[in-house]
Amino acid sequence: MTVSDPRAFLLDLFHAALAAADPAPRLKAHLPPRPKGRTIVVGAGKAAAVMAAAVEAAWDGPLSGLVICPYGHGAPTERIEIAEAGHPVPDIAGFKAATRMLALLENLTEDDLVLALISGGGSALMSLPAPGLSLDDKRLVNQGLLLSGAPISEMNCLRKHLSAVKGGRLALAAWPAPIHALIVSDVPGDDPSSIASGPTVADRSTSKEALEIVRRYKLEIPFAVVQFLKRQSEETPKPGDPRLSRSTLSIIARPAESLMAAAEAARKAGVTPVLLGDAIEGEAREVARAMAGMALSAARLGMPANPPCVLLSGGECTVTVRSRGQGGPNGEFALALALALEGRNNISAIACDTDGIDGMSGGAGAIILPDSLARARAKNIDPRAILAHNDSSGLFGPLEDLIITGPTRTNVNDFRAVFIPEAAQ
Numbered sequence: 001m002t003v004s005d006p007r008a009f010l011l012d013l014f015h016a017a018l019a020a021a022d023p024a025p026r027l028k029a030h031l032p033p034r035p036k037g038r039t040i041v042v043g044a045g046k047a048a049a050v051m052a053a054a055v056e057a058a059w060d061g062p063l064s065g066l067v068i069c070p071y072g073h074g075a076p077t078e079r080i081e082i083a084e085a086g087h088p089v090p091d092i093a094g095f096k097a098a099t100r101m102l103a104l105l106e107n108l109t110e111d112d113l114v115l116a117l118i119s120g121g122g123s124a125l126m127s128l129p130a131p132g133l134s135l136d137d138k139r140l141v142n143q144g145l146l147l148s149g150a151p152i153s154e155m156n157c158l159r160k161h162l163s164a165v166k167g168g169r170l171a172l173a174a175w176p177a178p179i180h181a182l183i184v185s186d187v188p189g190d191d192p193s194s195i196a197s198g199p200t201v202a203d204r205s206t207s208k209e210a211l212e213i214v215r216r217y218k219l220e221i222p223f224a225v226v227q228f229l230k231r232q233s234e235e236t237p238k239p240g241d242p243r244l245s246r247s248t249l250s251i252i253a254r255p256a257e258s259l260m261a262a263a264e265a266a267r268k269a270g271v272t273p274v275l276l277g278d279a280i281e282g283e284a285r286e287v288a289r290a291m292a293g294m295a296l297s298a299a300r301l302g303m304p305a306n307p308p309c310v311l312l313s314g315g316e317c318t319v320t321v322r323s324r325g326q327g328g329p330n331g332e333f334a335l336a337l338a339l340a341l342e343g344r345n346n347i348s349a350i351a352c353d354t355d356g357i358d359g360m361s362g363g364a365g366a367i368i369l370p371d372s373l374a375r376a377r378a379k380n381i382d383p384r385a386i387l388a389h390n391d392s393s394g395l396f397g398p399l400e401d402l403i404i405t406g407p408t409r410t411n412v413n414d415f416r417a418v419f420i421p422e423a424a425q
Contacts, residue, residue, distance in 0.1 A: 003269055003308060006348040006419055010367055012269070013262040013310070013417045014352055014403070020261035021253050021354055021412040023047050023119070023184050028058040030250035032180045037111035040177075041065030041080050042101050042170070044126045045119030045196055046355045046411040047184045047253075049075035049082045052117060055182075056080060066104060067117050068097045068125040073407045089142055090127030095135045098128035098165060105170075108177035110246075116170065116179055120186030120355065120411035122196025123156060128164040130234065137222045138162055148217040149320035151281050152187060153194055160197040160236055161210040161229060167236035170199035171247040181249040186355075186411045188279030188315050190254050200247050203236035254278075255314040255412040258354065262312055262417060271419070272309040274298075278413070280315035284329045285336035285387065287317050291349075291418055292340035298420045299345035311418040319359070325391025328359020330414055331402075334366040335392045337418070339383055343370040349418040352403050355411035361393045363402035365414075375399055 003009045041055055041063055048067040053075045055063070065080045070087040085094030105114065129138050141162065145155045160167030171179050179200055187194040192201045211229045214221060228234060237244055255278035263273035276294075280287060294311055297303050304311075317329040330351040341347050352358065352365030373383050376395050386395045396402045 002422060003271060006369060006421065007367060009269060010348060010350040010417055010419060013265050014350055014415055016261045016265040017258035017415045018354060018408055018410070020258045021184070021410040023051050023253050023410060024054040026252045027051060027054040027182060030182055030252050031058060032113065034061045035111060035113035037109060039063040039113045039115065040104050040108070041115045041117065042067060042104060043117030044068040044122035045117070045184065046070060046073055046121040046407070047119035047409055048117050048122070049073055049077070050409040051119070051182060052080040052082060053077050055115060055117070066097065066101050068094060068101070070121060070125065070407070073409055075409065085125050085127070087121050087124045088146055090124050090135065090139050092135065094125050094127040098126045102128065102165060102173055105173040108174055110176050112177040114174045114177050114179040116181040116200050118181050118196045118199065119184035120196065120413070122199070123159050123166060126163070126165045126199065130162055130164050130228065132228055133162055133224060137225050141219070141221050141225060144219040144221060147321045148219060149283065149318050150213065150217055151318060152316050154213045156194050156197040157205045158210045158213050160203055160205070161207050161234070162225060163197065166197035166199050167203035168198060168201055168244060169236065172237060172243050175243045176246065178246040178248070183249055183251045184410060184412065185251050185254040186413045188281060190251055192249055200249065202239040202241060202244055204239065207235055253410065253412060258412050258415060259312050259314055262415070266310050270308065272305045274305045274309055274311050276311055276313040278314035280313045282317060284317035284319050284332040288333045288336035289340050291416070292337055295341065295347050295418045295420050296345060299347065307420045308422040309420050313416045314413055316413050319390060321390055323389035323391065325389040325394060326360050326362065327390045327392035328353070328361040328365070330358040330365030331361045331392030331396060332387070332390065333416065334368050335383060335387050335395060338368040338372050339387065343373060346370045346421050347418065349416070350403070351414065351416045354408060354413060354415055356405040356408040361402065363393070364405045365403050366392060366396040367401050367403060372399060372401065
């Protein structure tokens with residue numbers, strides 16, 4: 001079977017990945033039994049509103065609560081309040097919503113139940129600083145992290161040590177009530193302590209490690225934050241803390257499942273999928289160069305697979321921001337990949353964030369075709385200058401190769417597919 005339309009093929013793979021990441025049809029199977037007492041629903045993230053609506057539809061009994069999602073990510077609910085707030089930079093709406101959320105967990109008993117709906121983005125949305133810190137302190141830290149190029153694991157290490165809810169502290173607030181987290185994973189390896197900065201699980205990282213991240217990336221942060229991190233008494237709860245003994249979780253959607261769904265769609269189209277894993281991280285343009293090498297190897301040597309084949313990967317690329325262009329990690333990856341390939345072997349690719357929002361690009365990501373750079377240059381667009389200014393939308397927008405989905409209300413991190421056609425020349 002020959003793929004006649006690479007653009008349509010790549011979009012089909014992305015849509016298959018998104019369908020596999022929809023938490024709503026998977027949530028009911030992971031709900032715990034109804035408690036003797038009250039059921040309180042809390043949580044935050046890009047999928048929080050959709051998950052709340054699914055809980056309402058599936059839950060047999062009374063419930064109430066509040067979850068926080070980014071602006072524009074809401075869903076209709078009747079019993080669970082949906083609060084919208086700023087992401088990726090925390091704002092006052094998130095601060096107020098997180099304060100009210102924490103108040104819902106006061107005076108619970110062992111007979112009550114807390115359902116925590118957690119997904120990517122929750123870290124910025126639950127913007128409740130630890131005592132002694134201000135919202136402005138956290139906002140400045142977050143802005144510095146977003147520009148630093150630090151991987152998400154290091155970002156979350158710092159965030160959870162400055163929070164009243166992250167790093168297991170949400171579960172402490174619910175104690176002695178049991179708390180069950182329903183999680184949509186957006187991190188490599190599905191580590192619950194990293195997803196939304198792990199609000200219901202123990203934290204193995206330390207304040208000392210958080211301070212080292214500040215130094216490593218030369219973050220310009222408030223003096224109050226540095227002093228706070230130096231006080232070892234402000235540590236997050238660690239493994240073995242008895243107050244976490246009633247905290248359980250279920251991961252209901254994960255990046256690997258989306259990659260497997262895309263692989264199955266590729267097989268149905270007669271294309272061999274090569275699964276490279278869901279934990280590929282690094283600077284977007286460096287990852288792109290490595291991926292270009294693999295694609296050219298497949299085209300010329302049949303390694304790691306004979307064409308037609310598609311290289312599928314997930315994870316989270318980062319960008320060290322050098323300019324103020326309108327772009328994002330996936331757009332930057334796609335542009336760097338196009339430059340590394342220069343149209344050779346008719347290779348095409350798609351790179352998108354499954355939440356539908358790729359940085360400041362205005363889209364989910366971008367698609368490249370063998371003629372992408374030629375079309376850009378015909379419009380007097382210099383691809384290398386665009387890359388130097390972190391302005392991938394300045395190229396893919398005019399080419400109409402931005403992928404626009406709007407908020408998908410889920411998030412299993414980046415999705416990348418590089419298609420090497422049969423008999424490439």
